[in-house]
Amino acid sequence: MPENKVRKYFSLIEAWAWCDICEDMIALRLDKDEIISGLKMGIYTKEHKHYNLSPDLEDPDDASGQEHTIYIYINDNYDITGVKSFFGESPTTEEIGAESLEAGDEVRIPVIVKDISPMAVQLGMLTKEQFKVLKICDGMNTIEQVATIAQRSVEDLEKMMDQLRKKGLVRVIKRT
Numbered sequence: 001m002p003e004n005k006v007r008k009y010f011s012l013i014e015a016w017a018w019c020d021i022c023e024d025m026i027a028l029r030l031d032k033d034e035i036i037s038g039l040k041m042g043i044y045t046k047e048h049k050h051y052n053l054s055p056d057l058e059d060p061d062d063a064s065g066q067e068h069t070i071y072i073y074i075n076d077n078y079d080i081t082g083v084k085s086f087f088g089e090s091p092t093t094e095e096i097g098a099e100s101l102e103a104g105d106e107v108r109i110p111v112i113v114k115d116i117s118p119m120a121v122q123l124g125m126l127t128k129e130q131f132k133v134l135k136i137c138d139g140m141n142t143i144e145q146v147a148t149i150a151q152r153s154v155e156d157l158e159k160m161m162d163q164l165r166k167k168g169l170v171r172v173i174k175r176t
């Protein structure tokens, strides 16, 4: 799969994100202001609904002509660190865990339990990094995927998850 790509301009970002459903790059223009206001929460998530204008009509499994969503995770350097493609409101646990199962790993999906305001960071209750990671625990990512999006090692992330769990902020859904 081709790499996600961004071109950074003064007030906007041109982004190309890989959609697994279209099996193609999706081009987007994002306002920097929009990203910056979203980034106050550590990571910016862009939700983009679309459908493939030229699906493969000879492939019965190609459903890309139907509307679906990509979720694009963008960091404070305006780089894309993760993309999710799915139909409906959110991906299923099976879809989220497919990568882990293929690798023979247990599927662990961290989910935020309590919504925390950015104030918690100012008050010293959470570090910036913990706050950013919490935001990626949107129920659409395994621990390994959260690590990739947050650009941290899985070991690092497991440690952080333990701390966040002890604070009662996340729970980890497991599937084998």
Ligand SMILES: [Zn+2]
Binding pocket: 019, 020, 021, 022, 023, 026, 050, 051, 052, 064, 068, 085
């Ligand atoms: Zn698509």
